[in-house]
Amino acid sequence: MTAIGAGGQGAAAHPPARTVRRARRAAMRRFRPRRIVPATIAAAVLLAVSLLVLIEVVSGLVGRPARIIPYDAMLRWAATTRWNEAAVLTGAAIVALVGLLLLLLGLVPGRPSHVPLRTEDPELIMGMQRRSFARALERAAETVPGVTRARARMRGGRVLITASSAMHDPGGLEQSVREAVYGKLRSLAPAVEPPVDVKVRRK
């Protein structure tokens, strides 16, 4: 095993910075959500609505209206309803909100399912499950003498470690916890190293 470990990250010749960047971008992208669920719902609804319209219009054009949609009643409603009525405003607001939601689902990249790890090889993409990554950092913080329990939370590219201690004056612990967590981060080597915030609480 020493033969494997010895090369590590340090001694081996480093690939050019551009390759490293490319590898990192590919890894970041790979574990983003694919939006399968909202896309499936949207596609199914779009398919159903456009098929209904198609059937109604074509059957009407050839002179045998299918009348799956009660469009006579709908037309009567539209002919007697004004734009500023509450029902219209409510409906319009709902449609606009759904549109806004879909827009956000399309534009926001979403939280990756795995934390991409640095590999320096664009062909090797490696990700560590988010929970496992956080758990590994928690374990690292818990190795610090005086810390009884630690929780790691990842938010917005930062890691927040909340360590609990039974000590009366846990002031000095913060630095040790930070060092332990950064040490673990160095060995895990995520593609982007997150800044670590440490909070120590007395229990």
Place this chain on the structure above:
Amino acid sequence: MAKERATARGNRLGLTLLGLVLLAGGGYALARGLGAFGALRAMERIAGPREIVFFARSPWIWWVIAAVALILALLALRWLLVQARRDAPTGLRLAEGPGGVTEVESSGVANALESDVTEHPAVLRARAAVTGTGAEPGVRLRMVADEEAPVDELRHHLGARAIPRMRESLEVEHLPAEVRLRLEPHRRKTRTLR
């Protein structure tokens, strides 16, 4: 892996476009009803005399609506079908070398990678699959390792030994690999002797 990323891109584009259309439509109706285009227009009927006359005088509009509905239905059908698109494991890889065509059972190659990786005492389980096409294969590996596992060692082993070895046995120059690592709470690894 390429196909699944293409689905992801398509989904984001589709959701964005549909979202824009709904937001624009709903926003217009809301603005009109609230009087953004004047109090008079807010009080008009949705299907007023003007709209009814327009539809009565332009029978071709129905053909336009039918055409648009047909195009949307086809696009939606394709969008729906594409969701099931996976980079499925391929069964067999054919490599054309100077000595003719070599057949390599890809499940055998995947198994070899699995046992190669699980040799490390910290790796508890591994599942590998060859993906892509015969000419451009890829590999996908799911690994479960011990919580104390030296992740940098595993990574180095994969990048420097396991994947290159697999590249050799598949006789390809490029072998994109995707590795998903999960850690499990510390437990003594039991080994069955066979």
